[in-house]
Amino acid sequence: MTIKNIFFSFSVIVIFAVLLFVNLTELQSDECAVPCDPVRADESNCEPCEPIGCSPTEIEICEVNNFFSDYKKSKCKLNCFDITGWIQGGFYSNAHGKTIERDKVRNYDNRNVTAFKNNSGNGYFLGNTQSTDFQINQIWVEVTKEANGKHGLDWGFGTGLFFGTDAWFTQSFSDAKFDYGWQSGDYFTSIPSLYFQLAYGDLSVKVGKFETYLGYESLRAPDAIFYSHPYTFMLEPATHSGVLAEYSPSDKLQLVLAYTTGADGSLENAYDDHGFLGSISYQLTKKLNLTYSMMFQRYGGGIYKNSFTRDFANSNQFFHTFLASYDISDRLTYTLQWSLGDVKDRLASTHDRLKGIGNYLKYKLNNFWSVGFRAEWFANEDADFTEYTAGLTWKPNEKLIVRPELRFDHSSDKINKPFNGGKNRDQLSGGITGVIIF
Helix, strand or coil: CCCCCCCCCCCCCCCCCCCCCCCCCCCCCCCCCCCCCCCCCCCCCCCCCCCCCCCHHHCCCCCCCCCCHHHHHCHHHHHCCEEEEEEEEEEEEECCCCCCCEECCCCCCCCCCCEECCCCCCCCCCCCCCCCCCEEEEEEEEEEECCCHHHCCEEEEEEEEEEECCHHHHCCCCCCCCCCCCEECCEEEECCCEEEEEEECCEEEEEEEEECCCCCCCCCHHHCCCCCCCHHHHCCCCEEEEEEEEECCCCCEEEEEEEEEEECCCCCCCCCCEEEEEEEEEECCCCEEEEEEEEEEECCCCCECCCECCCCCCEEEEEEEEEEEEECCCCEEEEEEEEEEEEEECCCCEEEEEEEEEEEEEEECCCCEEEEEEEEEEECCCCEEEEEEEEEEEEEECCEEEEEEEEEEEECCCCCCCECCCCECEEEEEEEEEEEEC
């Protein structure tokens, strides 16, 4: 394995263009009434709650009479829906000036679906596929009602609509169903989540399509650290469909177990895939959080309508990640991600192993500015990749985020060069993005 010494140089970053601001009217107040914690009626230390949106007579304080008491106490709670969303756009370019190219592959049902050529555009940067042109990465709107089982049985749901160059991440492309193929050029549309939820006590169950628990970096623009994504992001699914149970017996411990139709699949499950998703997260100390997540999937075989061949047909896939996040100080946080994936061909009895290590440092300069650094090593059966990314985050208020960054990539593969249309093993790139939250 060869790791090249990298020295960053400064370059001028393109000025950020105007983003459209969208303001949606919420169905009702931002805050919902939540009853007091249940205590015995004879205790004298019970303090009245001051609910917002409900009159005092609609909530009985300090009594939990039966299984359905939560519905009786908080009438307005049943109508508490959250409408959230954001718009993200920006520029991302590379020193080679290579633009994006696509192949018309994976066509089915005359949808004219095209695939991105990995060595074009900005290479393996996934969402930042455009070069030199302004792009809308994400227009994401979602409506949710979070089920809260703290005071009894409660229900909830979640649904979202996602448009932009990043939206292909959350399409159900594993079995080519549901929102797969919703595409126009470099832009996609998807439904990242669509689930029904029940909760009682510390247990919550979701049925439908939901986002993954694997990995450290988030696809959601407000929660991201950098504009570009690491190589290990390619290993991780974005969504799953199936049944997921989450158990949180304390503020420190969270357990997740799910039966799914595989990675990035739909509930229709055209190939009869079967998968499992599990995660355990524990706040070991005030400064240290540990998370282990794993996924197993059995890919079915066959060809969908004789025109859609899957890369992993008749194979088993195992993938897991380990995360350790440590607050070195009030301002400085270090995070380590270790990832390992193994795809076994059941017919040929061969293995394709993928692995990666990501290191993250994030330092808060003040209430408005923070700086981040990412150093990653990624390897497959053919080559090793390293990337180093440095970026700034400016957040002047709760509605606006601006992130410029610089990145350097290197590949050990001297034959299948990943950049500049197969001509280069190294690439310097950079860009700037803005996020408007509504």
